[in-house]
Amino acid sequence: MHSLRLRRLGIDTHEEAVVYMRQDCHICRSEGFSSHARIQISSCGQSIIATLNQITTDLLRPHEASLSESAWRRLGVTEGEEIHLAHAPQLDSMGHVRAKIHGLDLPEPALYGIVRDIVAGRYADVHLAAFVAICGGQNLSQREILALTRAMVAAGSRLTWNRQPIADKHCVGGLPGNRTTPIVVAIAAACGLTIPKTSSRAITSPAGTADTMETLAPVTLDMLAMRRVVEREGGCIVWGGAADLSPADDILVRVERALDLDSEGQLVASVLSKKIAAGATHLLLDVPVGPTAKVRSTEDAQRLAALLSDVGSATGLELGIVLSDGVQPVGRGIGPALEAHDVLAVLRNEPGAPQDLRLKSSMLAGRLLELTGASPLNAGADAAAQLIADGAALRKFEAICDAQGGMRVPPRAAHTYPVLSDRRGRLAAINNRLLARIAKLAGAPAAKAAGVELHVRVGDAVEAGQPLYTIHAEAPGELAYALDYVKVHAEVMQLETPP
Amino acid sequence: MHSLRLRRLGIDTHEEAVVYMRQDCHICRSEGFSSHARIQISSCGQSIIATLNQITTDLLRPHEASLSESAWRRLGVTEGEEIHLAHAPQLDSMGHVRAKIHGLDLPEPALYGIVRDIVAGRYADVHLAAFVAICGGQNLSQREILALTRAMVAAGSRLTWNRQPIADKHCVGGLPGNRTTPIVVAIAAACGLTIPKTSSRAITSPAGTADTMETLAPVTLDMLAMRRVVEREGGCIVWGGAADLSPADDILVRVERALDLDSEGQLVASVLSKKIAAGATHLLLDVPVGPTAKVRSTEDAQRLAALLSDVGSATGLELGIVLSDGVQPVGRGIGPALEAHDVLAVLRNEPGAPQDLRLKSSMLAGRLLELTGASPLNAGADAAAQLIADGAALRKFEAICDAQGGMRVPPRAAHTYPVLSDRRGRLAAINNRLLARIAKLAGAPAAKAAGVELHVRVGDAVEAGQPLYTIHAEAPGELAYALDYVKVHAEVMQLETPP
Numbered sequence: 001m002h003s004l005r006l007r008r009l010g011i012d013t014h015e016e017a018v019v020y021m022r023q024d025c026h027i028c029r030s031e032g033f034s035s036h037a038r039i040q041i042s043s044c045g046q047s048i049i050a051t052l053n054q055i056t057t058d059l060l061r062p063h064e065a066s067l068s069e070s071a072w073r074r075l076g077v078t079e080g081e082e083i084h085l086a087h088a089p090q091l092d093s094m095g096h097v098r099a100k101i102h103g104l105d106l107p108e109p110a111l112y113g114i115v116r117d118i119v120a121g122r123y124a125d126v127h128l129a130a131f132v133a134i135c136g137g138q139n140l141s142q143r144e145i146l147a148l149t150r151a152m153v154a155a156g157s158r159l160t161w162n163r164q165p166i167a168d169k170h171c172v173g174g175l176p177g178n179r180t181t182p183i184v185v186a187i188a189a190a191c192g193l194t195i196p197k198t199s200s201r202a203i204t205s206p207a208g209t210a211d212t213m214e215t216l217a218p219v220t221l222d223m224l225a226m227r228r229v230v231e232r233e234g235g236c237i238v239w240g241g242a243a244d245l246s247p248a249d250d251i252l253v254r255v256e257r258a259l260d261l262d263s264e265g266q267l268v269a270s271v272l273s274k275k276i277a278a279g280a281t282h283l284l285l286d287v288p289v290g291p292t293a294k295v296r297s298t299e300d301a302q303r304l305a306a307l308l309s310d311v312g313s314a315t316g317l318e319l320g321i322v323l324s325d326g327v328q329p330v331g332r333g334i335g336p337a338l339e340a341h342d343v344l345a346v347l348r349n350e351p352g353a354p355q356d357l358r359l360k361s362s363m364l365a366g367r368l369l370e371l372t373g374a375s376p377l378n379a380g381a382d383a384a385a386q387l388i389a390d391g392a393a394l395r396k397f398e399a400i401c402d403a404q405g406g407m408r409v410p411p412r413a414a415h416t417y418p419v420l421s422d423r424r425g426r427l428a429a430i431n432n433r434l435l436a437r438i439a440k441l442a443g444a445p446a447a448k449a450a451g452v453e454l455h456v457r458v459g460d461a462v463e464a465g466q467p468l469y470t471i472h473a474e475a476p477g478e479l480a481y482a483l484d485y486v487k488v489h490a491e492v493m494q495l496e497t498p499p
Numbered sequence: 500m501h502s503l504r505l506r507r508l509g510i511d512t513h514e515e516a517v518v519y520m521r522q523d524c525h526i527c528r529s530e531g532f533s534s535h536a537r538i539q540i541s542s543c544g545q546s547i548i549a550t551l552n553q554i555t556t557d558l559l560r561p562h563e564a565s566l567s568e569s570a571w572r573r574l575g576v577t578e579g580e581e582i583h584l585a586h587a588p589q590l591d592s593m594g595h596v597r598a599k600i601h602g603l604d605l606p607e608p609a610l611y612g613i614v615r616d617i618v619a620g621r622y623a624d625v626h627l628a629a630f631v632a633i634c635g636g637q638n639l640s641q642r643e644i645l646a647l648t649r650a651m652v653a654a655g656s657r658l659t660w661n662r663q664p665i666a667d668k669h670c671v672g673g674l675p676g677n678r679t680t681p682i683v684v685a686i687a688a689a690c691g692l693t694i695p696k697t698s699s700r701a702i703t704s705p706a707g708t709a710d711t712m713e714t715l716a717p718v719t720l721d722m723l724a725m726r727r728v729v730e731r732e733g734g735c736i737v738w739g740g741a742a743d744l745s746p747a748d749d750i751l752v753r754v755e756r757a758l759d760l761d762s763e764g765q766l767v768a769s770v771l772s773k774k775i776a777a778g779a780t781h782l783l784l785d786v787p788v789g790p791t792a793k794v795r796s797t798e799d800a801q802r803l804a805a806l807l808s809d810v811g812s813a814t815g816l817e818l819g820i821v822l823s824d825g826v827q828p829v830g831r832g833i834g835p836a837l838e839a840h841d842v843l844a845v846l847r848n849e850p851g852a853p854q855d856l857r858l859k860s861s862m863l864a865g866r867l868l869e870l871t872g873a874s875p876l877n878a879g880a881d882a883a884a885q886l887i888a889d890g891a892a893l894r895k896f897e898a899i900c901d902a903q904g905g906m907r908v909p910p911r912a913a914h915t916y917p918v919l920s921d922r923r924g925r926l927a928a929i930n931n932r933l934l935a936r937i938a939k940l941a942g943a944p945a946a947k948a949a950g951v952e953l954h955v956r957v958g959d960a961v962e963a964g965q966p967l968y969t970i971h972a973e974a975p976g977e978l979a980y981a982l983d984y985v986k987v988h989a990e991v992m993q994l995e996t997p998p
Contacts, residue, residue: 010556012522014535023511030980032939036513036757056568057509059558069555098760102636126628126757133629137601258535258625261597440531481529 140265152273174294189235198240206439218405288326335451413472425495639764651772673793688734697739705938717904787825834950912971924994
């Protein structure tokens, strides 16, 4: 067996596993490895597949090798350890991907094989891109989507609960702010439902639910700790990253993002597999529709809803789908802490609390209560609103935060800058994508207090010199950087001049 | 403008352009670059797009950056130079790839845009893989293949000749040995045809025509030198790599290989675009058909031939297509010098010259003579055989070698090992793919004299202890390595035991 000694170079290739070896080392020569070969690397019983990058200088010594940061983590090695190297075994499941490219349908066992290999890290990014492309758009049949969903569930861990129903909610995303989850979970749990909510961190957005929640309580809980919270309080809002629920999803989503590719089948399998793996029996889906949201037209939304509904019922999941207004952000804050302040304002019934967030959260929570039978039809939203109004939702939320490790006060940014309107008019449109970009330039989500605070909504009359929104940043450099962007992107907010 | 100073780390990522920057450098922080971001790098008026890998250690100092070897070459920089970095501009043509994924046809301007961006290096490997996958199999219409061919021609240089016809020949490949090109070119030129042949080096095979020819004469000629050879001798056999003819082809072929994906449309566009760019007017195509060749069935070959023929005539190219026997290698040698010895033996009318190579070369050359009108129909093969028999082809070949810089004697390997049959039988089949692998393990094509020399052909009776083939290697280590492989792959040659 060929072996080399590990030296850490500290190269972060994102998720692609890369092994670095000298071009003139004995292994490259005797095995005939050339750059971009796929190599199996083993250490202490663990093994991964990595792509070879060859070193042509003295960066490594002849008996040394290195791994990209993600490969290093996945293999769980330490500096100086020996690794063993061999040709990667044939990637048989790529034969199914090629068959799909040749126009054949993917039977369930083929999708199981593909997903298993993806989760085991046997697919290089080019293989993943080929799979994602050929399954993109509307290229998967409903039968294939169902099989993909099941394969994704099977390839990860699965939570089981000793009660029924298990409620869950999910938003297909693309709308800044829209932080209804903490409020919906608090209402549902206050009403006696079980709702073990796992959320993601932001990948391309200024804040994920986990980022916002982290400004209010710890969210990195292992499965055991999460279970304790849910058993005590009925609900939780934790980060799902440690949970290994449908791990293929994260991998596929990453490549879809790199290709900027929408894939209906992938979206359906992604959402449903995560929820089934989390043990959900009843799922409420929020699908915001708007010209700068993820789903842009009512027809797209309806087709997606039908698909979700059909595949969902085939897996035994009870599904409620809400097509919501995705024309502008929900709430005032965009960014982890700013959104947390909105959530608290609603739960605390503060007079200035954002009404749109309060209404949308009650509506969604109400639909979830109806879906699970916790409320009669058409009475859910009122019941939910009542639980906010009488403080029950706030008390439940505080109890959940306590159970997750203690409630925190979300931070406030040290540097703010109000962006003023340069003229009089009526706000005709808000570009969600540009607004998200400004919040990110200001430092969100890494800088928790950073982001954008909106002062106007579509339809509002605006005077010259009136603040449209305020940029929040933790460092003056980030504030300046966001402002540079604002200067050349006045189209973030479109004002109609009154006649 | 942000800039960093270049330090060479010498990391060979194959063709993917990668830029290495410290995660904590001022540019990554202020631009919000994270690993796998696409970055535009400029230096002295040149610019390329590269994928970011972030360095988390002191491998680079804060004001330093590095580039992968291919990016370094493409940008033409030297150590210590300053490079400027910015977000890569939006990759608009990926919108067309997404449209194709969503089921739309690709109009000609879309394919021009895609190919232009590919040649300019704006596609990362994941983008290339998505394009190759969605256009793979039979997913391109004939109209799209024609448009792709034209786009590939337009994206590179184009040779023009002040005479007609310009003959060319091409083999779609997949069969070891099969080194007919030098013989066909010699015959055609001896007959007065103009045949400016550019060939490739081996990518996954044990020898490309350019590798074989290089053991006989220099092949790295620039366009001007190539033109001088053709004007003096009517023909040449040079390496096409320096020529910039259909440069998109090399990039797409590389990704297809990584995915191990056959693509009919891509194959047609690839072959035809190279030939049209080289100025060919008449093209003879050799399509070997056999269970372990590239094209495996007669139906596949016929469909491919029809497609080549239709697209070829739409571009104004006169095409002749020969479906040939791809059941076993042609000639005895597999590897650059071994194949060159076969070529010389045929041209010199040596008594032991491989008859199959002589016959196939005469047949192909004859068809080319007929196609260009240099010979009446059904008389080409005899005319070609006559030019070999009377020494005219040899004299022309020697003259071409002289014109290319001087004829050489192909080397012989220092280490050989005959693989003997362990029993009596009749040779039923030869696995072309395994045989190619053995030749490569023995060192081909880098070690010019290395490879495999066949002693038997399908149908031959074999005695126990009789040599089946001899492995040739330049170093004992490589010989041993090939032998290790032979030991566990007895299925290279299938013997039928006589009843």
